[in-house]
Amino acid sequence: MPILELKNVAKTYHTRFNANAVQALTDISLSVEAGEYVAIMGESGSGKSTLLNLIAALDKPTAGSIDLNGTELSTIPESRAAKFRREHLGFVFQDFNLLDTFNVKDNILLPLVLSKTPVPAMEKRVLALAPQLGLADKLTKFPYELSGGQQQRVAAARALITDPALLLADEPTGALDSHTADELLTLFGKLNQAGQTILMVTHSAVAASHAQRVLFIRDGRLFHQLYRGDLSQDELLVKISDTMTAMLAKQTPTQAGKTASADAAHTGKEAD
Amino acid sequence: MFYFRLAATNLRAHKRIFVPFLLAMTLLAIMNVIMLSVHADAGAIFGNNGVGVQAAATEMFKYGAIVMVILGVILAWYANGFLLKQRTKQLALYNVIGFGKRELRLMVEAELALCAAISISLGVLLGIAFSRLSYLVLGKMLGVPGHVAFGLDAVPLLQAAGIIALIYLLLVLLDANWLRKHRPLEMLRAASAGEREPKTRWLLLIIGLVALSAGYAAAIGITDPLGALQWFFIAVVLVIIGTYALFIAGSVFIFKLLRKNKRYYYQPAHFINVANMIHRMRQNGAGLASITILATMTLVTIATTITLYCGVPQIVAATDPADLSYLRATSAETKKSAITPAQNQAQVAALAAKHHVKIVKRTVATISASVPLRFVGNRVRLASDQDYSGLFGPKPGLMSSDLMTLAHYNQMTGRHLQLVKNEILLGGTRPLKQTTLQFGRAEPLRVRGTAKMAYQPNAAAMGNALLVFKDEAAMTHAVRAFGSKVAHFAAATLAAPQTTVYLQLKGTDQHQIALTHAIDRTKLGAMNVRGAADNRRTVLHWMSAFLFMGILLGIMFILATALILYYKQVSEGLADAKRYRILQQVGLSEREVKQTINSQLLTLFYIPLIVAGVHTAIAAPFIQRVLTLFQIFNWGQFAGIVAATLAVFAVLYVIMYKATAQVYFRIVK
Ligand SMILES: Nc1ncnc2c1ncn2[C@@H]1O[C@H](COP(=O)(O)OP(=O)(O)OP(=O)(O)O)[C@@H](O)[C@H]1O
Numbered sequence A: 001m002p003i004l005e006l007k008n009v010a011k012t013y014h015t016r017f018n019a020n021a022v023q024a025l026t027d028i029s030l031s032v033e034a035g036e037y038v039a040i041m042g043e044s045g046s047g048k049s050t051l052l053n054l055i056a057a058l059d060k061p062t063a064g065s066i067d068l069n070g071t072e073l074s075t076i077p078e079s080r081a082a083k084f085r086r087e088h089l090g091f092v093f094q095d096f097n098l099l100d101t102f103n104v105k106d107n108i109l110l111p112l113v114l115s116k117t118p119v120p121a122m123e124k125r126v127l128a129l130a131p132q133l134g135l136a137d138k139l140t141k142f143p144y145e146l147s148g149g150q151q152q153r154v155a156a157a158r159a160l161i162t163d164p165a166l167l168l169a170d171e172p173t174g175a176l177d178s179h180t181a182d183e184l185l186t187l188f189g190k191l192n193q194a195g196q197t198i199l200m201v202t203h204s205a206v207a208a209s210h211a212q213r214v215l216f217i218r219d220g221r222l223f224h225q226l227y228r229g230d231l232s233q234d235e236l237l238v239k240i241s242d243t244m245t246a247m248l249a250k251q252t253p254t255q256a257g258k259t260a261s262a263d264a265a266h267t268g269k270e271a272d
Numbered sequence B: 001m002f003y004f005r006l007a008a009t010n011l012r013a014h015k016r017i018f019v020p021f022l023l024a025m026t027l028l029a030i031m032n033v034i035m036l037s038v039h040a041d042a043g044a045i046f047g048n049n050g051v052g053v054q055a056a057a058t059e060m061f062k063y064g065a066i067v068m069v070i071l072g073v074i075l076a077w078y079a080n081g082f083l084l085k086q087r088t089k090q091l092a093l094y095n096v097i098g099f100g101k102r103e104l105r106l107m108v109e110a111e112l113a114l115c116a117a118i119s120i121s122l123g124v125l126l127g128i129a130f131s132r133l134s135y136l137v138l139g140k141m142l143g144v145p146g147h148v149a150f151g152l153d154a155v156p157l158l159q160a161a162g163i164i165a166l167i168y169l170l171l172v173l174l175d176a177n178w179l180r181k182h183r184p185l186e187m188l189r190a191a192s193a194g195e196r197e198p199k200t201r202w203l204l205l206i207i208g209l210v211a212l213s214a215g216y217a218a219a220i221g222i223t224d225p226l227g228a229l230q231w232f233f234i235a236v237v238l239v240i241i242g243t244y245a246l247f248i249a250g251s252v253f254i255f256k257l258l259r260k261n262k263r264y265y266y267q268p269a270h271f272i273n274v275a276n277m278i279h280r281m282r283q284n285g286a287g288l289a290s291i292t293i294l295a296t297m298t299l300v301t302i303a304t305t306i307t308l309y310c311g312v313p314q315i316v317a318a319t320d321p322a323d324l325s326y327l328r329a330t331s332a333e334t335k336k337s338a339i340t341p342a343q344n345q346a347q348v349a350a351l352a353a354k355h356h357v358k359i360v361k362r363t364v365a366t367i368s369a370s371v372p373l374r375f376v377g378n379r380v381r382l383a384s385d386q387d388y389s390g391l392f393g394p395k396p397g398l399m400s401s402d403l404m405t406l407a408h409y410n411q412m413t414g415r416h417l418q419l420v421k422n423e424i425l426l427g428g429t430r431p432l433k434q435t436t437l438q439f440g441r442a443e444p445l446r447v448r449g450t451a452k453m454a455y456q457p458n459a460a461a462m463g464n465a466l467l468v469f470k471d472e473a474a475m476t477h478a479v480r481a482f483g484s485k486v487a488h489f490a491a492a493t494l495a496a497p498q499t500t501v502y503l504q505l506k507g508t509d510q511h512q513i514a515l516t517h518a519i520d521r522t523k524l525g526a527m528n529v530r531g532a533a534d535n536r537r538t539v540l541h542w543m544s545a546f547l548f549m550g551i552l553l554g555i556m557f558i559l560a561t562a563l564i565l566y567y568k569q570v571s572e573g574l575a576d577a578k579r580y581r582i583l584q585q586v587g588l589s590e591r592e593v594k595q596t597i598n599s600q601l602l603t604l605f606y607i608p609l610i611v612a613g614v615h616t617a618i619a620a621p622f623i624q625r626v627l628t629l630f631q632i633f634n635w636g637q638f639a640g641i642v643a644a645t646l647a648v649f650a651v652l653y654v655i656m657y658k659a660t661a662q663v664y665f666r667i668v669k
């Protein structure tokens, strides 16, 4: 049973000052199994953030259905969407989005406080989680006292503290240098090995190569997907780069298939 | 020249932030023009009153002007800070395109110079207009004496212009210092990186506590109304300092304490707000303190002037218990006068008839002495200075008392009462229920009955009492029993009684005034002629002027309050917009976000109102004591007016808050 299932999802933006509608997503269907680590790649403006926002119930699709952890998102009333998001999802952003008025510990505790968790239980969880993310000695610091990588780890801790069914990340390494980015990706890998389902949007082929599966979006449509299978990270990286090149060259997936690898099917599952 | 052109462009390009700033500075100029005009013309406005009142009024407006300048500096400082903060980005941009610190400084100075020119000229012009307008309205509606030319004097205009110019000079220095200390580019980076947690400023906290308690103590403890005016303004300055220090340092301290309490802090409603407050108070403490001070000034000014206006009958009654009274100096009282009491009466009656005034009642009272006495139970003693300085003015039981012999009393009332030794008659404008009276250490006197006052008091001012003794000897005995030097001096004058004629009149005020002047002019053995109508007109004039000024200033205060509220909402909306977006992403529903914002705004904006209420309540008894200088002793009335003013202001404040909160919500969304 997949943890996340999208069926024929579409999203059209109507801007207030412009009569033209922007078709940000068109007919997207995909499913994510529990314990999977999926990366989403695509050009700027291709609709990746839109997709993530829909999954996070921050926005509503124009058509199609999204099923998360057994709940159809459109059936959740507006007033309970925030609570649902808090309980089932963790979100990591490119620019960390920490609150500068809170210290590290309070930033991490934020979702738990909003869920009215008793103080002792909160303390226990933060003390258990912080060492895993290398934040044990940073709990009383304020965001401005931390490096970018540390801030992003705090954001990750905030996303993980509620034990979410799905961790969403929108370009989590976008604001980090390659070394810190690598550290964060290693961390994500470890979390995934421990059973955490992750859905990550990224521009970086290196980042995507940490995942088990890579989805490619072009102009709001699912363009292609790659499975890691038995490939090593470097081999996957090569395939990702090839697909990206093909996609940027605006080739069709079948043409891309020639340059990429023959075993990458359009949307079908790869035969292991 | 280049910089001025650049500055002009900047002003036009950043209308949204410069227009409120210019508005604030112009408002300040107007307020100063008006305040200084009144100070300069206080002598004329209060010209129909005693020298003491004139001096007191001039003094009061002098301190008012000082408080206004202090307020002006703080307000300008605040508005300027807002300006700088909103423009960091723009300054950084100029920095990028090659403006050095010197060039930036010159540009900012040119901007301030332009603003100064605009706000000073506009402020002086509008200041004249406002002063003139108030004068015109006053002249038309309330009939202020024509020779009061306030608003046209060049001196207060120059003074106000000078003060505003000096304030701008201060802003130039502040800006230069700011530019010296900061690099706009770095500021920009720092702003996006978040700000550091404010430390508890212990020194400021202690200064605030000390200043506020000292100010409160002075306002409550200094009960001598005459010497206290000076002290009151010291108290005002102390309270202002205390308010600012406590809003800035005390609030951080309290919210940090709250954060330490985990059970309280880790609740959704408190969590976000407490943390936010710790950070916001550093920037907002000064703004909130300004709002508090402005609100307090509004309340105090309006309540006081309304009380003075409503107190006109009391003020008049204190000096003129009857419609018309004069000291009779006829052949019956002095050997020198050629006019007999009968001639005097006939001539006054003739004059009254000529002036279309009917004499309803005529009372002739011969008083041996008039002394301030304090009645405590059965004991009577000579009032001391301390008796005048109770919490709400003179202490209870303090009565201005007339002493009269039985012979004169019988003459006045036309009766034939008898008193035996150790018996007296006692009467008063307030009920006196004593059955015996003991003067000093003398043996107690028995109160035989109620003495009828010579006149019907028009309003309850400070109490008046009438004591009727068997004869002069009994009276002398009683007064001497007080035992002091003053008492002996008073006893010595008992042998020279004075006769006052009290007339109750019927006729228009104008006719009564004419009659008063006619009696004063004609030589018919009348001295110290006083007409209540005449006095009432004068008192009403300057109380109206006072009320008018009070309301005008109140409007200014309220406008300034609205301006600060607006500024705060704009700057805070901008600062909070990102914060609330994050909260929404983390899992706060829009409704919860709105609730959080609301509860935060509520605390932020109702704290000043509450503190202003407390300040006013503390100041109220003191102001009442000062009001006794104007012969207003009814502190219940004053308390009622303060409460009503507070209620009206609270409603206005809520409206202003709601209106400006819209701005905030629009930005946050
Ligand atoms: N709130 C919005 N209103 C109108 N149009 C929008 C809105 N958000 C996104 N779009 C449009 O939808 C399209 C997809 O945007 P989206 O943010 O999903 O792209 P993206 O893949 O995340 O790009 P990037 O890699 O640059 O973050 C773009 O054309 C964008 O202009």
Ligand SMILES: [Mg+2]
Residues within 6 Å of the ligand: A048, A049, A050, A170
């Ligand atoms: Mg995006």
